Amino acid sequence: MLEVKPPIPAEGLTIADAARRTGVSAHTLRYYERAGLVVTKVDRTSGGRRRYRKLDLDWIKICTKLRATGMPIKTIRRYADLVSAGRGNEQERLALLEEHRADVLAKLAELQENLQLIDRKIGVYRGRLEAGDADGLWAPGQP
Numbered sequence: 230m231l232e233v234k235p236p237i238p239a240e241g242l243t244i245a246d247a248a249r250r251t252g253v254s255a256h257t258l259r260y261y262e263r264a265g266l267v268v269t270k271v272d273r274t275s276g277g278r279r280r281y282r283k284l285d286l287d288w289i290k291i292c293t294k295l296r297a298t299g300m301p302i303k304t305i306r307r308y309a310d311l312v313s314a315g316r317g318n319e320q321e322r323l324a325l326l327e328e329h330r331a332d333v334l335a336k337l338a339e340l341q342e343n344l345q346l347i348d349r350k351i352g353v354y355r356g357r358l359e360a361g362d363a364d365g366l367w368a369p370g371q372p
Contacts, residue, residue, distance in 0.1 A: 237281075237283050237286070241272055241280030241282045242281045243278065244258055246281075247279075251286055251293065253289065264302060264306060265309060265310070266305050266306055267288060267289065267309065268288050268312045269282075271285055292305055295308070295329070298333045300329050300332075308322065353366075354366070
């Protein structure tokens, strides 16, 4: 079911609300900011509390997806630096993303190969259990 989230208020979201919206912890949000991964300067209240706007949340979601697909923090920082620098480096951004895409595809291929081995092993166990001779499966240290 599609979750409908309320609009972000003009004054922005607290760090707790931003954490809920992005699915990362408040600690991670602070870390992303300290590490230079956020492309905008996160607004602050007069009391110094962070206030996250839609653009901040959209960017954090991008960072979390890149991180979840194995992009190193250093590379995300480089990408954020390029985006923050503005126009003129789009070719470099594209190259960075294409290289990451190739890495993700290679990892997917490796995972698919590993999944095939797991599926074969499951098939062996199911077959032996159905045949009633599962006790004949190899176990280290047993004759």
